[in-house]
Amino acid sequence: MVNMLGIINKDPFTTEKEILKRKREDIKLKTEVYALSQSISMSAHKARRVLDQIRGRSYQETLMILELMPYRACYPIFKLIYSAAANAKHNMGLNEEYLVIIKAAVNEGTTVKKLKPRARGRSYPIKRPTCHITIVLKDTALYEQYVVENSIRCLKKPGWIYKKKSTDITCHNMYSSGEVWDKK
Template identity: 55%
Template sequence: MESMGNNSPGPEIRALARNIRMSAHKARKVINQIRGCSYGQALMILELMPYGACYPISQLIHSAAANANHNMGLNKANLLVSRVEVNEGAVFKRVQPRAQGRGYPIQKPTCHITIVLEEISRSNDPIMSIESRKRGYVWRRK
């Protein structure tokens, strides 16, 4: 985990889900839509998307926000999805019986999802807004 320096806008809150029964490719398709969004905006996007991967990801965002609220006393409205990553997990291997005594292999992939939320505090850097963080622009005072 990265150390928090002076350029970090607030504390980082992590939530990790391991061995989720979906492929990492399908989870990344959903994750790329919420990267850089605020907490409420990410939940709204996940609720309206028609993919099955949205439900475990929204549960994980709820869990990260609950961690922030309970452990650090942060307000959920001030949270930003700063970093999201999906890694491939173990592959469950099964056999599908086929004709004439043959067996075809079936691979059931899993993935690990990590979500990091940050607090947005306007007192630290009043120039930088949520939209500029989402686009990757960071302006510093000289």
């Protein structure tokens, strides 16, 4: 069965809304790229201190911040973000200029336990914590294109007069000013 959108539908009971919802989810999945690094030998608390600074920022701004921060956790995170951007460029053909970090998470990994020999045959435990870091990048180029198309569609509606006043309603794009919106 072929519907109005030209999509072959195997299930005759699915509606047009469900098909459009699936298409939007596919576009969302195609614009998100992630990289995961496991068993990095540092505590999750120290890595989280760095990730809180870069969450929500653009790719190139993040690289500059990580190069200048004095923490030891910056280098593995730098490599991970660089790897995620390489995945986006190679696997999906996305442009690095439009990538934004939407999710940066740290989970505690296994703790490596060793024994340090001490005097009189005793031993003291040494615990080396590890962590798993996940970085998710999103391409904002499609988002910007979507906002521009919708704002033009809003302006073309009959009866709408576009005037530049403070009371007019305009579609706002958080990436149009060149700065990424920060949650803090």
